[in-house]
Amino acid sequence: MAVVDWVYDGLLALLVLGLAAGALYSLSLYRAVVFYIALGLVLALVWARLGAPDLALAEAAIGAGLTGVLLLSALKHQPNKARLMGWPWLPGLTGIAILLLLIMMVKAVWGLPQGMAAVGQAALLAVPESGVEHPVTAVLLNFRAWDTLLEVLVVLLALLALRQLTLPDETFPDAWPLLLAWSRLLAPLSLLLGIYLLWRGADAPGGAFQSGALIAAGLLMLRLVGLSPALPWSRFGVRLSILIGPTIFLLAAMATASLGAGWLAFPPDWSKALILLIEVAATTSIAISLALLVGSDSRELNQ
Amino acid sequence: MIEFTAILAWPFLLAGAFFFIAGTLGVLRFPDIYSRLHAVTKADTLGLGLTVIGLGLLSGSLRTTLLMILVWLLVMASGATACQLLARYERERPQVEDENGGR
Structure with missing residues (x-):
């Protein structure tokens, strides 16, 4: 069986490199985007093979799905058929840079001790006290909650940056009946799956970002086929749902800093409730923010 | 009993792989977009169904099998x-030759 595994992993690795090259060096931008989406899906497979289903889910939902939609809609806004600039010395230069990076990475990885590092063992031992059973969620929402807080803020910053832009007016053609019927079926399904992933994050792969991305995908689908209008920024509820995740996260951080053991050090009795609250709030914010990042109403933005 | 289902699973898995390969060859080799669509949606759906049956027999778990059948139904609907x-x-x-020479 080991040989089969080697062949499979080798093919996956070659496929990743080939798709990445296709995404970088395709002369047609549309093709490059399609290559990039395929690259995201194969990367998700790679994460799954490495035993990291959390990352696989995030890569498939955000890396391939939402980024793909983002790139395709950016492509639609290109004024004319854009072509990549053909600098003759570019491939050689990139090659040298990649080679240097590869040497540095190999050197860094070579020195790592085999097996699990001490910090990983310590983290696994502490999982029962974290309030959740799934080690990845324990790390993301408890031991390294600071990182996750910053990630939630990055999404907020991206949305605020988008609000500063003006976009060309866009109109969507009327969707065909089949697409409408399919979207009516798929959008509730993605909401259901999103909530399921959020709930499952306590003891299995899942969590706020994957769940938020799925819900955003459902909202976007309804928006793109014209079944629902773009989420209006002017509505208080929309702005509230964008801010509720970072706000609750920051409040929890400040409360633990002033009343408890320290910045984002959750007391064990409270940690499950706190983590659940933060996850639900963060999922709401991520879902609405991602949906607005890709499917904002250009007329509203330009006002 | 477990061994019996495991032996029973392999023909399904091999047939699934066959239909996947046939579908892929169709996408690569068929002349126009309609026949390529036909190849990729029909053959791959059948291939995935057979693979799901095979994997379900191998897993020996009703829950896993039902979940995989749900995935199959979703893929079938989205493919169609x-x-x-x-x-x-x-x-x-509009039927014009595009930049790739009509492909």
Whole structure:
């Protein structure tokens, strides 16, 4: 069986490199985007093979799905058929840079001790006290909650940056009946799956970002086929749902800093409730923010 | 009993792989977009169904099998929908040679 595994992993690795090259060096931008989406899906497979289903889910939902939609809609806004600039010395230069990076990475990885590092063992031992059973969620929402807080803020910053832009007016053609019927079926399904992933994050792969991305995908689908209008920024509820995740996260951080053991050090009795609250709030914010990042109403933005 | 189902699973898995390869060859080799769509949606759906049956027999767990069948139903529905949409897009598109020489 080991040989089969080697062949499979080798093919996956070659496929990743080939798709990445296709995404970088395709002369047609549309093709490059399609290559990039395929690259995201194969990367998700790679994460799954490495035993990291959390990352696989995030890569498939955000890396391939939402980024793909983002790139395709950016492509639609290109004024004319854009072509990549053909600098003759570019491939050689990139090659040298990649080679240097590869040497540095190999050197860094070579020195790592085999097996699990001490910090990983310590983290696994502490999982029962974290309030959740799934080690990845324990790390993301408890031991390294600071990182996750910053990630939630990055999404907020991206949305605020988008609000500063003006976009060309866009109109969507009327969707065909089949697409409408399919979207009516798929959008509730993605909401259901999103909530399921959020709930499952306590003891299995899942969590706020994957769940938020799925819900955003459902909202976007309804928006793109014209079944629902773009989420209006002017509505208080929309702005509230964008801010509720970072706000609750920051409040929890400040409360633990002033009343408890320290910045984002959750007391064990409270940690499950706190983590659940933060996850639900963060999922709401991520879902609405991602949906607005890709499917904002250009007329509203330009006002 | 477990061994019996494991032996029973392999023909399904091999047939699934066969239909996947046939579908892929069809996408690569068929001359126009309609027959390529036909190949990729029909053959791959059948291949995935057979693979799901095989894997379900191998797993020996009813829950896992039902979950995989749900995935199969979703892929089947999305494949059929995407096929119809792409075919209609192709039919209603103004028929001009595009930049890739009409492919």
